[in-house]
Ligand SMILES: Nc1nc2c([nH]c(=O)n2[C@@H]2O[C@H](COP(=O)(O)OP(=O)(O)OP(=O)(O)O)[C@@H](O)[C@H]2O)c(=O)[nH]1
């Protein structure tokens with residue numbers, strides 16, 4: 001089946017609301033909500049297609065846009081490439097120029113609307129920030145707390161609590177203290193052997209956990225040979241749904257495993273060589289582009305990148321950048337590793 005190239009727009013206004021429209025009942029995937037857009041014409045660039053579709057459907061002229069997510073989906077009757085752009089600037093008042101209902105909704109409310117099956121990763125991409133901070137190892141809790149305050153003030157909105165060398169009990173106790181103080185400031189991603197118990201917190205799997213969980217879920221094996229640390233192998237109920245499921249990936253195989261498990265997003269590393277891992281071969285941008293292209297999930301690039309590299313990351317199709325020291329700010333004195 002020929003794959004149809006469709007441009008779709010996540011349009012965000014100054015209040016961080018997102019515009020959705022309702023598809024006509026008689027259309028493909030009719031009656032469901034959608035991100036405005038449509039088929040790219042033969043002689044048209046992606047950006048021109050975006051501009052034309054939003055003018056036709058909403059009566060707005062796009063002034064600021066960048067690629068957000070590129071996905072491929074096969075419906076029983078149709079194969080589509082959904083080339084999704086984030087639109088943050090436009091002239092005119094958006095309205096249903098073709099008579100379709102349109103609505104501005106808060107990003108978190110998108111989950112309450114019925115979209116076509118292909119749209120699940122678009123909804124995640126619309127909700128997730130551009131930067132994903134992974135906490136560095138710190139000397140003490142005061143340093144952790146002041147760093148988190150600094151990150152919050154710098155506009156960081158999602159944080160993975162990582163602290164090497166803690167056993168699970170010590171980590172859980174730390175997580176409790178951190179979330180009591182900063183619970184509402186960030187989307188939290190926690191590590192550990194089981195799905196986090198804190199409401200709203202997500203679970204970030206190491207690549208080792210990802211492999212173990214994938215093996216258990218897809219092969220129905222007990223996974224006894226994979227290692228004793230993976231508590232998730234022993235407890236079926238540990239896969240109670242966290243708010244978000246993420247995983248650390250380094251290659252095509254791990255990306256596919258994460259996709260199979262329905263991960264909401266992944267990190268991909270290492271992009272560049274880092275001082276902490278001078279001997280690890282970096283992926284390089286060309287390979288990164290290919291890897292991102294092979295999956296339908298938001299991908300954060302990790303390893304020697306800061307917010308300065310966001311344009312390159314977007315251009316490669318990534319959701320944004322993840323970082324430890326690069327996103328933590330200047331006053332952190334303790335060196336840390338690239339996340340597992
Ligand atoms: N615009 C849009 N299309 C989507 C989304 N999700 C999704 O699966 N699609 C599919 O992508 C295809 C694009 O369709 P469209 O109907 O908007 O195309 P169009 O504006 O050029 O419409 P037309 O064919 O009536 O001229 C449809 O098969 C639709 O089901 C989405 O969020 N937005």
Ligand SMILES: [Mg+2]
Nearest residue numbers: 036037038039
């Ligand atoms: Mg359309």
